[in-house]
Amino acid sequence: MIVFEAxxxxxxxxxxxLREASFVIEKGEFVFLVxxxxxxxxxxxxxxxxxxxxxxxxxxxxxxxxxxxxxSKVPMLRRNLGCVFQDFKLLTDRTAYDNVAYALKVQGDSxxxxxxxxxxxxxxxxxGSKMTNVPHELSGGEQxxxxxxxxxxxxxxxxxxxxxxxxxDPDTSVGIMQLLYRINRTGTTVVMATHDREMVDxxxxxxxxxxxxVVVRDERRGGYG
Numbered sequence: 001m002i003v004f005e006a007x008x009x010x011x012x013x014x015x016x017x018l019r020e021a022s023f024v025i026e027k028g029e030f031v032f033l034v035x036x037x038x039x040x041x042x043x044x045x046x047x048x049x050x051x052x053x054x055x056x057x058x059x060x061x062x063x064x065x066x067x068x069x070x071x072s073k074v075p076m077l078r079r080n081l082g083c084v085f086q087d088f089k090l091l092t093d094r095t096a097y098d099n100v101a102y103a104l105k106v107q108g109d110s111x112x113x114x115x116x117x118x119x120x121x122x123x124x125x126x127x128g129s130k131m132t133n134v135p136h137e138l139s140g141g142e143q144x145x146x147x148x149x150x151x152x153x154x155x156x157x158x159x160x161x162x163x164x165x166x167x168x169d170p171d172t173s174v175g176i177m178q179l180l181y182r183i184n185r186t187g188t189t190v191v192m193a194t195h196d197r198e199m200v201d202x203x204x205x206x207x208x209x210x211x212x213x214v215v216v217r218d219e220r221r222g223g224y225g
Contacts, residue, residue: 001027001158001189002048007057009043009213017043019213020057025191027157030184032200033193034224035210041193043213045162048191049081050074062157079107082151082188084180086163088143090135096122096146097131103150121153122146125179141172145179152183159183161192165199173199197224 002025009018018040025031033041046052047059050066059066062080069077090099097118104114122131125145135143144164151159161180165173177199184190194200200207200223207222208215217225 001025001029001062002191003058003060004044005058005060007047007054007059009040009047009052010055016213018047018054021210021213021215022057023208023215023218025189027189028184028187030181030190030203030205031192032203032205032207032222033191033210034195034200034207035216037195038212039210040213041210042162044210045160045191045193048160049078049083079154080156080158082154082156082159084144084147084151084159084161084164086166088135088140088147090143090146090150092135095132095134096127096138096149099135099146100150100153103153107154117153121149124152125149126175139172140168141175144168144172144176148176148179148183152188155186156188158189158191161190161194163193163195165194165196170198177203200224 004021004023006020006022007018008020010016033044035041047054048061050069091102100118100121101114104117119128119131122128125148127142127145130138130142165176168176173196180190204221207219209217209225
């Protein structure tokens, strides 16, 4: 699903965010990216979304080498990636239903398709009864569930999560992690950057640890370290 081959990213002036990072993530894996702030986790996320280009090395996502991807094809790449962020990124004046529907409208789904898919995905994330609520009427955990529903409504092969539990209390975080685990069990590859030591230690999934832009550890059933 993802191949990084000796990927280096240098920001001006000579700030090395990632240094010769190499790893392969197979289809269906659940992988944690861990490390202190500034270690390179967010740079990896942005490279996967082609928001940034590497200074050196090769990145392949879903069989496509990103360096060879024309700019016009980038939106198509991103439609095959679900993204979940720490700050939810919801449309504040739209209902939960409309926030999820928006992702389908952008890719050209018909109103009939949207009416079929949105209630189903909101029910999956436990918000079937809150479709008409706007974000300020929802708790932080519920807002993150809307964000996950929006990311997963197209059933993308890859879900990228950047600190999805960063703004949530521990109990709510557990519910979000259980939801992401269920999504992973359907076959979607999940890559998650996190500082949540307790969660990583509990789940015993693959862990790729970064320090100062270098991959220092890659364990199949790892802890936070």
